Amino acid sequence: MSAQIAILDYHAGNMASVQKAFEHLGANVIITSSPMDVCRTGKIVLPGVGHFDSTRTLDALGLREPVLDAISTDTPFLGICVGMQWMYNGSVEAPEVAGLRLIDAECIRFPAEVKSPHVGWNTLQKTGESKLLAGVANGSYVYFTHSYRAPVTSDCVAATEYGGKFAATVERGNIFGVQFHPEKSGELGLQILRNFCEL
Amino acid sequence: MLTKRIIACLDVTAGRVVKGTQFLNLRDAGDPAELARAHTASGADEIVLLDISATHEGRTTLLDTVRRTARGLFIPFTVGGGIRTLDDATAVFDAGADKISINSAAVADPELIETIAARYGSQAVVVAIDAGFHTELTQSLNNIDVGFDGAEVMTSGGRRPTGRKVIDWAAEAERRGAGEILLTSMRKDGTRSGFDCELTSRVAQTVRIPVIASGGAGSAQHFVEVFTNGRADAALAASIFHFGVHSVGELKETLQSNGIPVRWPC
Numbered sequence: 001m002s003a004q005i006a007i008l009d010y011h012a013g014n015m016a017s018v019q020k021a022f023e024h025l026g027a028n029v030i031i032t033s034s035p036m037d038v039c040r041t042g043k044i045v046l047p048g049v050g051h052f053d054s055t056r057t058l059d060a061l062g063l064r065e066p067v068l069d070a071i072s073t074d075t076p077f078l079g080i081c082v083g084m085q086w087m088y089n090g091s092v093e094a095p096e097v098a099g100l101r102l103i104d105a106e107c108i109r110f111p112a113e114v115k116s117p118h119v120g121w122n123t124l125q126k127t128g129e130s131k132l133l134a135g136v137a138n139g140s141y142v143y144f145t146h147s148y149r150a151p152v153t154s155d156c157v158a159a160t161e162y163g164g165k166f167a168a169t170v171e172r173g174n175i176f177g178v179q180f181h182p183e184k185s186g187e188l189g190l191q192i193l194r195n196f197c198e199l
Numbered sequence: 200m201l202t203k204r205i206i207a208c209l210d211v212t213a214g215r216v217v218k219g220t221q222f223l224n225l226r227d228a229g230d231p232a233e234l235a236r237a238h239t240a241s242g243a244d245e246i247v248l249l250d251i252s253a254t255h256e257g258r259t260t261l262l263d264t265v266r267r268t269a270r271g272l273f274i275p276f277t278v279g280g281g282i283r284t285l286d287d288a289t290a291v292f293d294a295g296a297d298k299i300s301i302n303s304a305a306v307a308d309p310e311l312i313e314t315i316a317a318r319y320g321s322q323a324v325v326v327a328i329d330a331g332f333h334t335e336l337t338q339s340l341n342n343i344d345v346g347f348d349g350a351e352v353m354t355s356g357g358r359r360p361t362g363r364k365v366i367d368w369a370a371e372a373e374r375r376g377a378g379e380i381l382l383t384s385m386r387k388d389g390t391r392s393g394f395d396c397e398l399t400s401r402v403a404q405t406v407r408i409p410v411i412a413s414g415g416a417g418s419a420q421h422f423v424e425v426f427t428n429g430r431a432d433a434a435l436a437a438s439i440f441h442f443g444v445h446s447v448g449e450l451k452e453t454l455q456s457n458g459i460p461v462r463w464p465c
């Protein structure tokens with residue numbers, strides 16, 4: 001667990017909760033908005049709650065290029081909630097804001113027949129091999145709170161059902177994304193963060 | 200499948216958890232951080248901490264209590280009581296809350312909902328509504344009209360009538376950016392005679408955001424009723440958990456055997 005984890009601060013995430021969870025696991029974490037720190041760090045976590053529009057701050061802070069560079073040189077990257085959505089082309093929540101385009105799809109709203117936001121504990125249906133979800137049983141409960149969702153694509157390793165299936169966890173090489181909040185999902189969530197620490 | 204949430208509530212004054220009946224007659228129930236951990240271990244899906252004194256001098260104590268309670272907690276944590284401004288909310292978020300609950304201050308200044316939601320997101324804003332009740336007679340005597348169901352929004356810990364309809368205020372709170380409604384029925388609170396399914400169902404069918412039912416929990420059957428007839432998305436209780444009438448785990452087993460989806464085992 002020695003690699004330093006940089007939690008990116010873009011004035012929108014619940015950085016403190018994510019930091020607290022990693023520190024509980026004994027990880028070496030910093031909270032930073034500095035592109036220099038992103039270049040130097042061993043792992044990157046992008047937390048997030050709220051509106052997709054807030055990811056434009058990542059561009060204002062000059063973080064897009066360093067994050068993409070780090071990912072291309074195999075630095076493990078974990079996006080949480082809106083942080084995961086930033087990995088896609090974009091979101092209809094803020095169509096003018098570009099995502100990282102690591103996953104070629106767009107985040108969309110929940111259909112009108114279900115209440116939105118999707119708030120609460122829902123199950124993970126594992127759909128593929130995953131290092132992030134190692135030791136996590138199929139059907140495990142995790143905590144969600146979001147109004148937009150990513151479609152199920154080939155990188156999806158766990159899906160969740162709410163007004164149709166959506167991507168709950170994506171994983172490809174060194175990039176990982178979770179739509180739920182592992183820092184708020186009890187012991188199971190801590191296990192997922194531990195898996196990221198141990199990559 | 201999205202599960203129904205069981206929320207353990209800690210009513211806190213001067214750093215201790217207390218519980219009363221219909222907002223009065225408080226008795227000590229323990230240390231908030233310890234109770235939060237115990238309820239989490241026994242299966243609570245979420246913890247709500249309400250500062251029921253919410254006095255000026257109590258704020259520092261509260262923030263300290265929030266910090267202490269949040270430290271070892273890895274499930275959603277909501278804090279309410281005495282939050283009147285964006286700065287108050289910020290202090291509570293910084294102390295470790297995931298969501299804030301606002302009540303009187305939102306009624307006095309509905310833009311507060313928008314202000315906090317713009318900064319922290321709707322998912323972080325719970326609007327708590329305390330519902331008092333009128334008969335036709337008391338409506339006419341007081342020259343107010345809160346609708347056929349008589350449900351009136353009360354503020355200041357249930358002491359101050361506002362003349363506003365509960366249904367209207369819930370809809371406005373949603374429109375202004377609330378992420379959830381925490382609905383307490385004052386005619387049920389502390390009675391252990393069951394949740395107010397009638398009122399909860401009406402609010403749950405009015406808004407598109409989750410509704411948390413509160414007030415009246417006395418048995419597992421009451422939770423079954425509020426999740427079916429009451430159409431609640433979550434249910435909150437305090438004393439039945441603190442005093443060991445039911446552990447959250449026992450409650451969830453009963454709910455599961457009644458076909459209610461819950462996070463169990465967890």
